[in-house]
Amino acid sequence: MSKILIRGAKVLGGEAQDVLIDGETIAEVGTGLSAEGAEVVEAAGKVLLPGLVDLHTHLREPGREDSETVLTGTRAAATGGYTAVFAMANTFPVADTAGVVEQVYRLGQEHGYCDVQPIGAVTVGLEGRKLAELGAMHESAAGVTVFSDDGKCVDDAVIMRRALEYVKAFGGVVAQHAQEPRLTEGAQMNEGVVSAELGLGGWPAVAEESIIARDVLLAEHVGSRVHICHLSTAGSVEIVRWAKSRGIDVTAEVTPHHLLLTDELVRTYNPVYKVNPPLRTERDVHALRAALADGTIDIVATDHAPHPHEDKDCEWAAAAMGMVGLETALSVVQETMVDTGLLDWAGVADRMSFKPAQIGQATGHGRPVSAGEPANLTLVDTEYRGQVDPAGFASRSRNTPYEGRELPGRVTHTWLRGKATLVDGKLT
Template identity: 90%
Template sequence: MSKILIRGAKVLGGEVQDVLIDGETIAAVAAGLSAEGARVIEADGQILLPGLVDLHTHLREPGREDSETVLTGTQAAARGGYTSVFAMANTFPVADTAGVVEQVWRLGREHGYCDVQPIGAVTVGLEGKQLAELGAMHDSAAGVTVFSDDGKCVDDAVIMRRALEYVKAFGGVVAQHAQEPRLTEGAQMNEGVVSAELGLGGWPAVAEESIIARDVLLAEHVGSRVHICHLSTAGSVEIVRWAKSRGIDVTAEVTPHHLLLTDELVRSYNPVYKVNPPLRTEADVLALREALADGTIDIVATDHAPHPHEDKDCEWAAAAMGMVGLETALSVVQHTMVDSGLMNWADVAERMSFKPARIGGADDHGRPVSAGEPANLTLVDPAYRGPVNPAGFASRSRNTPYEGRELPGRVTHTFLRGRATVADGKLA
């Protein structure tokens, strides 16, 4: 593999430096580097970050290849600056056995646009009744360490306790989709003023908050790790903050769309805004931003949820829940957190690379941009401004809530172990 010299980049948004890649490794980081025969990329002050890591991606394969495949999903990830993604278990068949998680893992290795780490189901068939083969999935070639029934809540406290006890043995983590099912029967959107005016079934904040409260107490009791998926309410923030103050081993994520969009958008009845958990209020959005900035919320995760056209282009009640997010996540974070002054680019690296890699155990990712480290890197032009055009997405699905919205920032290059997966904004 030839040498690559990235010249004049702001490493983590700091001082301007050159970065020399030799094979799969960063060879040097310093000002004024030169390398005979190296391919030179003029960064011109662009931001150089460690490759992004997404702890919450739906790749849909096997079973829903009409929505997404491992190939198209990882291409979308690379376009968004990601070098590693964690694939959720709600496939068909469900990723609740060693065989299925190994299939997803091998597909990721074959396609090579980013590393794919499967997430194993907590319960058989996501049915919440019987623990899945957690140990077998961990011992498989995929080496699963994160388990989740995402899309469904592990609402049985006994099952949740057993899962936490089981994964503790090998340092795993249970990632909970916090949704009390009996409080959300028939729910279509956030419960509040807008749902009352529109006559849509309300999805109360307490349905999320009650599960989080229970699970952090279970994690404390067991002495195990719990991760909260797509946290969406101000009340949830306070529960997580309290749990951390007690020393409970809890981490939490927020999605880009919950950092930007509110339930006021549902007034359009456009199903592109239908998502689980639902878009919340402006007060919730502001609380989430503050919590991400102060570290109460640990990471940003996309919850990339692709759906084919026919599943979203229909009446609201019949539409599937979910939004694609891999190709727009960094732009939304720049808009809501960096351009607003709440975070700097080093903070972005912490929330979108370093911490998610540590939580999920992606040891080769989320590493410092320094000599001797794997060359998993993302180069971002923060000065770019332009409308979101889903027609140009690498994802197989187009269900983005940002179509036509002007967002800042563009990933110009992504490197996976020294190989460009994206160059000049295009798939390499």
């Protein structure tokens, strides 16, 4: 394989260095490097990060290829700087057997834009009544270690306890979609002043917080690992902070849109802002940013949720919940966390590469930018600012809340094991 010399990049936002890639591996990191015959990428002023890892992506295949496929979803991932994504189980059929997770895993291998690690369902059919084939999915070629009924909550405490006990045997983790279903029947948006004024069914913060409180106690009782998906309220932050102070093995994620957007946007009745969990208040947004900065929230995960045009371009009550996020995530994190001084680029690498790879056990990803490591890398032009144009998305869907909004930063190059998947902002 050819050699690539990345010249003058600010590695993790630090001093300018050269990085030499030889085949699938980083051969050398230093200054004044040269290599005969190497392809040179001039990266002065740009930031070089380890390839991003998303612990929460919906690729929709099999079953909803009108929304997204493994091919289009991984192309979107590469565009956003990701070298690995974890694919949620709410497909059709549900990824609750070894056969389905192996299908998704192999599709990812075939397309080659990023690594795809399937997430297995916790319960059969996401119905919450019977544990799925957790052991068989773990022992399959896909080697599943993360299990989630995301889109639905594992609301039965006995089932949740059994799942935590089961995955403990092989070091797995249950990723919970924290939503008490009886408290959110008919809910359309965050419960508060705006929902009262608009007359839309309210989605109370306690519906999320009560499940998180229960599950961290279950995890403590069992001695197992629990991960909280798309944490969205200030109260949830405090529960996770308390649980960590007790030594409970809990991790949590926040989405880019919950770091930036608030329920005030729902006043437009534009269904692009309809998402699960809902956009919360400005107070919640500030609490989430602070928690991500201090490590209470471990990672940023996109919850990339593509939908076809007809599922979002309709009246609010009938619209599907969800937003695409792979191609804009890093820009939103730069705006909300880096440009505000809450995180430096090393902190971004930690929250968007190192820790999600660690939680999901993504082999070869989330590694330091140093000699001998796999060449999974992302180069970012942090000085760039531009308007979001979904017409140019690699994703099959266009349901972004940022259309026309100016955001900072642009991924220019992505390398997966030394192979360029994105060059000068264009997919290879």
